[in-house]
Amino acid sequence: MKAIKLDEPWKVACIEAEKPVPGPGEALIRIITAGICGSDIGAFRGTNGLVSYPRVIGHELAGIVESIPEDNPKGIKVGDKVIIDPYLYCGHCYPCSIGRTNCCTDLHVLGVHVDGGMAEYFCHPADMLVKMPENMDWVLAAMAEPLTISLHGVHRGGLKAGEYVAIYGAGPIGLLAGMVAEAYGAHAIVIDLVQERLDFAKSVGIEYVINSGKEDVVAEVAKITDGNMAQLVMECTGANVCIRNSLDLVSNAGRITFTGWPKTETSLPTDLFTKKEIDIRGARTSAGEFEEAIDLICSGKVDVKRILTKLVSMDEAADTIIDIEKNPGNYMKVVVQVGEA
Known part of the structure; x- marks a missing residue:
């Protein structure tokens, strides 16, 4: 064979x-x-x-x-x-x-x-x-x-209809997470450096996109969310800077899921964990999500x-x-x- x-x-x-x-x-x-x-x-x-x-x-x-x-x-x-x-x-x-x-x-x-x-x-x-x-x-x-990976991150973050989710990375996992969010009745904000990928994200139904190389991401998320910031942030790149910046995008009492795999350690201001009372969760592979993925498809x-x-x-x-x-x-x-x- x-x-x-x-x-x-x-x-x-x-x-x-x-x-x-x-x-x-x-x-x-x-x-x-x-x-x-x-x-x-x-x-x-x-x-x-x-x-x-x-x-x-x-x-x-x-x-x-x-x-x-x-x-x-x-x-x-x-x-x-x-x-x-x-x-x-x-x-x-x-x-x-x-x-x-x-x-x-x-x-x-x-x-x-x-x-x-x-x-x-x-x-x-x-x-x-x-x-x-x-x-x-x-x-x-x-x-x-791959849809199960995105679903698992969404599930780990407890995303609900009406909430805002900021997603770092307009690759397959980030885009699918955004598509799932929209299917759940939430508002997806996809963030990336590559404008072509962001244009593509808009074409598949993502509500908001932000070019992190050209725009102030924190200010844009604040504007989109009427100052509340995102109830969920999904980090799908593994880039240290995006992991760090997730803490600035999440709302008080919000949640963060780390789906990307960083190559090195990331230094984080842990005082923000307490100040905002953030739930931070890892999201590795998937477990029991295939049936839902098939249904969504x-x-x-x-x-x-x-x-x-x-x-x-x-x-x-x-x-x-x-x-x-x-x-x-x-x-x-x-x-x-x-x-x-």
Whole structure:
């Protein structure tokens, strides 16, 4: 079978690999579509410290069940269309015991800690498959996983209708978070340095955008919110300056969720935590959000196809990854057509 593999940083190729054989409790999935994530680009660059090599990448996956244990807990059958939940958890540590499986002390993410599924066939625990609606578009199915990341940040922040959410970063996760906010009846304010991305954000229905390179972000958020500032700030870039500035944008009694992964520590004025009585929460991956993501996509409440840049073949995938790394401004979201439905 074909698979997209990183031998080491800066070396990516479409290779021939052995078709996998499912182990106990596993299903064999014929992969139809797979999304290329920013973390895959980080793995290619060698800047994602969690990735080990060599590594088959890919964790945004949808496919058709080829084989599955009959006693699987979700009643999934051979021939069913499924989306893969890519976060392997132990099930017995403290976070897992309270349902916070994304915080597992031994979490393994596909394409990062273990081989991913950007391959023609993939084996995965049968209880970590999510059944797709029959009429769901395969390209959209591969975009459900990044939507769960945005949803998790929104959920961690407790966003309610009528509130303002300031979102740092007009990349896929920030844009999807803004689209979710609008679907929830909240007001999204997306902040970025790149005007083209902000123009794109407006085109997909984001209510407010601010260019942090040209405008006074604090003053603009104050103006938009009638001086109250944002009840929720979502930091989706991992940039230290944005992490720091989140404290200035949040309202008194507001909340901040940190979804981006900073490379270095950020110095923060902790007196503001107390003065504003801010709730600050991490938001890592997702847990239990796939069903809502699928519903938002299939209902059209979040039109994820608006952020799709292009669909490429397996043979084009490696070169596309190289080009995304060189020209990130040309891409928002790319999906790989791995197989035919």
